[in-house]
Structures are given as C-alpha cells and as structure tokens.
Amino acid sequence: MTLIRAWAAQKAGGPLESYEYDPGPLGPEEVETAIEYCGVCHSDLSMLDNEWGMSKYPFVPGHEAIGRIVALGEIAQEKGLKVGQRVGVGWNARSCLHCRYCLQGEQHLCTTVQPTIVGHHGAFAERVRAHWVWAVPIPDGLDPGQTGPLLCGGITVFAPLLNHGVTPTQRVGVIGIGGLGHMAIKFSNTWGCEVTAFTSRMSKADEAKSFGAHHVVSSRDPGAMKAVAGSFDLVLVTANASLDWDAVLSLLAPKGRLHIVGAVPEPIPVPAIALISRQMDMSGSPTGSRAAIDTMLDFAARHHVAPKVEHFPMSRVNEAMDHLRAGKANYRIVLDADFT
C-alpha cells in the first residue's frame, strides 16, 4: 500500500501540516490522480475552520485539482479514461449514478453526492481519488496551471449562463469582483453579453474592465445604482455578504433573474410584490453537472478564458491560505504540487 502525502489540519482553524494517510484499496469505479496543481477556494477555508459544522479532522483541503491519472479501478478503465491522461477533480468527487438526478445527467444534484473535501481527503496532496464521473478530462488547449479554479469557481458562475437560457443579446450584472466575480465577468463577456460589474471598491474598476466589464458601477452610490435600475436580464451575486437587496432587486428588468452563487449569510428579504409585478425570477446553483463542466472547459479552451491566478508552491500552503484569508488573493490562488 502506497501512503498519500498531504497537507492536513488537525483541528478547526489549525495550520496545515505534513500528513500521510493510507487510502486503502482502489475501488473499481475509482480514479487516482497525481496532482500537478490545486486551486484554493474560499470554501477550503470555510471547511478548514469548520464553519459549516461538517468538517472532520485531520482535514485535507483542496478541490480544484489538475493532474494526471496514475491508477484506474477495473470499471473506471472502461469509461474512456487512461493512465497518464490529464484530468481535473472539482467540488464533487462521488455521485451514485442511479438516483433520479444522476440518471437525468445532473450528478451534482445527486441525493448522495460526496464533495471532494467533505468526509473525504482533498487535493492539497500528492494524489486524490474520485469516482470516474468526476475525473474530468482536461482539453489540450487549456493551460493546466490556470485551469483548476474553473472546476469549482468557474463552473459556479458558468452554469447560470448555460442553465437559464442567457443569450448574447442580454445585459448581465455581476456583483462582486473577486475570485468568482472576475470569472463571471470573463464568461459573460465571452458569452456575448453586455456586462456591468458592481463593486463597493471602485479602485477595482480598471481591472474589472480588463476582465471584460463594459461598465463598472459603484454599489455604494445610490445615484449610480438608480441610473441603471430596471435594465438587467441577469444579475449574478458572487459576493458572500449581505447587500442592499431592494437596490439589487431594482436593477432587474421585467422578466429579469437574480441568481445567487455567493454564500450570503443572512436570509435575503424578497418582497412578493417585486417578484409579481415584474415577473421576476430568483435562483441559485451549486457548481454544475459533469456535462456542464465539459461544456465549460470546451468553451474556455476555444475562447481562451482563464482565471487570473497567483501561484504558490504547495509547501507554502499556509502562506497561501493566510493570503486568501486576508482578502488579498489576486484573483485566485493555485498551489503547484512540490512533493519531493
């Protein structure tokens, strides 16, 4: 049995320390991947800190992994995968394939879906395991060092465009210009939409434009918010903070959609009359299906869409986590595996 070397916290909020574990025998449907790169997502921090009350320790974060297959279970060998092939492992690592949602191609909504870092050791490690359906082949045209963040953050902001019939003729607003938001701006622009970025820090305006925002509006300027009220077909909330929801709702045109992907802490107060009078939609979504991820990767490869990333060697993972915790990530962090 070959142990897997990893970076693990022994307790909530603890530092990540060198750790080895025995993964046991490889299951017939499993794929083991040797990690080259792993993105750092805000949910790695939330899980590290046990914010959601479902972390187990030792805890190995990491769910935006890019690497090469090193072993395939006997069933997994028959699913189009080969040892040596480059794959990604994102937020989810296991789905049952036989529930209603799996059967209809929405494996991310599987009734027993298992995220990569929940009850399972993640990809701040030498190797990681996943069910074959979540070992996602990476198209050749993508830079593997920039692709990890697409597997969680990227699909989170891409799926709403795909699932809700957004067309290139529409106006999209993106609230929050961070790890998720900057990818939302890039994808919405590439999708052909007119994109407005909303931010509380106008110092980010030029960078938002460089990502593809046609307009940048200060969410703290009531006059500027009012000037664009009623004009958006889709407003995507990537911020994980409570906002002035009346002002946000007023941005939408009749038949507009407010889509939430940020982990907003407080319940959002929604006046029925706002939904009714403007025939509005409000929705949310968690990452995306396997087919949606494949579609996103093809789209990203064809249009050269990639997150803006900062690299840290994985051995400096604690520094990377502190950088993220301090809100300094510019815009997404990728760890380069450096086990020797």
Next chain:
Amino acid sequence: MTLIRAWAAQKAGGPLESYEYDPGPLGPEEVETAIEYCGVCHSDLSMLDNEWGMSKYPFVPGHEAIGRIVALGEIAQEKGLKVGQRVGVGWNARSCLHCRYCLQGEQHLCTTVQPTIVGHHGAFAERVRAHWVWAVPIPDGLDPGQTGPLLCGGITVFAPLLNHGVTPTQRVGVIGIGGLGHMAIKFSNTWGCEVTAFTSRMSKADEAKSFGAHHVVSSRDPGAMKAVAGSFDLVLVTANASLDWDAVLSLLAPKGRLHIVGAVPEPIPVPAIALISRQMDMSGSPTGSRAAIDTMLDFAARHHVAPKVEHFPMSRVNEAMDHLRAGKANYRIVLDADFT
C-alpha cells in the same frame, strides 16, 4: 353622449352607490362592451379601500367582465372584433403596443400598462371600455356566467404553468384553497400533474379533492409537511399571508420552483444556501399576456375548467363585497348585471 351607469365608492372603504359618468368620445383603438357579468376579485376590495395608495374616487371596481361589444373605434374595427361579439375585459385595459414588452407579446408587462380599475372606471357598470388588445374574444364553449374570474384570477394561476415549462409528469403543490387556489388546483390537475393542496383549514380537504387535488396536507401539521418535503417541482403560493417560509421552501425538490402569486405582505426571507444547494427557483407573475389568456380560454373550454362561482345581482353589489370581505366567497363571486 350616452352616460354610463355604474356602482362607485365616493371615498376609501365607502359603500358602492349608483353613479353615472360621461365616458367621452370613443377613441379609435377602443372597444366599448356592455357588461353581462363581472367577477369580484380581492383586488377590487384592496382598491376600494385604497390599500395600495393609488385609488381615485369616485371609484368603480370590476375587472373580470364578460359582455358583448356595443361600439368599436375605427382602428379597433380592423382587429377582428365585431359589434355583438362576446368579449372579456380582465385586469388590464390598455397597453402601448410599442414598448419592448408589448412588441415581444407581453402586453401585461407594458411599461405604461393601465389596469382596468386604476385611473379608469371599472366594470361594476353597464358598460366598460378597453383598448382592443384587451377585449378578449370568449370561445363559444365557455359558460359566460363562469368565465369572468378566469380573466384575472384564472390567468394568474395558469400563466406559471404555461411560462415555466411545467410538464404533466410533475408534482405541483398549491398553497391556499381560495379564489385563486381552487382554480390553480383545477388547472394543475387538468394539466396532468400530481396535485397536492396545502391548507390551514383541513375542513376544506374534501372540496379541494373535488377540485382535483390528489392529496391534501395541513400546513399547520409539521409532521405532515415533513413527510412530503423535497418532493415538489412547483409550489404555487396563492395565499396572501405570511407563511412558515422555511417549511414552504423545504417542500421543493432539487430544481424546484416556488412561485408567488399571493400578495404576501411581508418580505419573504430566503436563505441563499437553500437556493444554491438545491438549485432552486423562486418567481412571481402578474396575470398574463393576451396570448396567454387566449391559450388559457381555449384550454378551459376544451377541458371544461371553470371556477366555482356564487352569483349576486349587480344591484346587490355591497352585499357581495361584504361576503368577500368576510372571507365567505365560495369560491369566486360573479355579479350579474341588472341595470334596467
């Protein structure tokens, strides 16, 4: 000039009294209809009481009118309408036809839409006027004495089925078994769905079943609510009261939709995590487009869907309004015009 006799309140909450007004010359795009029947909707009461702060007095309620055309403006004559033809006039009486929403066939979302009883005398009257687009031909197969309520209440609960891709294989929950709710049960059943009615008064259970509910669940019984949690594709809220929203949201299956048509008074608190984790949708809608109303009337005629109504002669309109105000309407009131 022929005056129009009507029933009007002189002040907020006042009794409806005999009233005559001069409608002025008929506009080229207008249709004048002699009223045979007019449904009574809860919004007639809200407007009578100036609950929404937009009532003008003398106020003539009535926006679920059925009657026969008595006069057509010169443009309206060219729009397929004939004097003597039976038409209905519902919530809306005027749309501009040239704004973006009108041009895309959603005249009910017109940026300058004019409801029949807002800034305009309604149909508790001998005659009522409307723009030709809102003078809706009534198919022969419908009983005119039961059809008025379809033009506001009916389209309000029918439009969500039409607009949101509801299929006959889906499970629909209807919250509230009243004027709107009983029509929602009938339409959802006829649409082919499995229908569950939710009510705080289980004494209505048998009647809900007679309308087409396959199941009736007490919204006050946490165990019963829990037993059906996670199983609905669509939950339609027709009640205009604040509910236990966590319990309501928990009814939805992944990808389910909570659709609000009841004038819920308080903002609905929606946890972002509920929207995100189950990829939920939440929406609302105001009546429907002209084409949606035509589609509903054809569907109702073909399947013999009609509201359950109680008739009052229009001269006993105050008695009818008191009956509605007391929550005793069974299930929708229709006034029979009896001007002599």
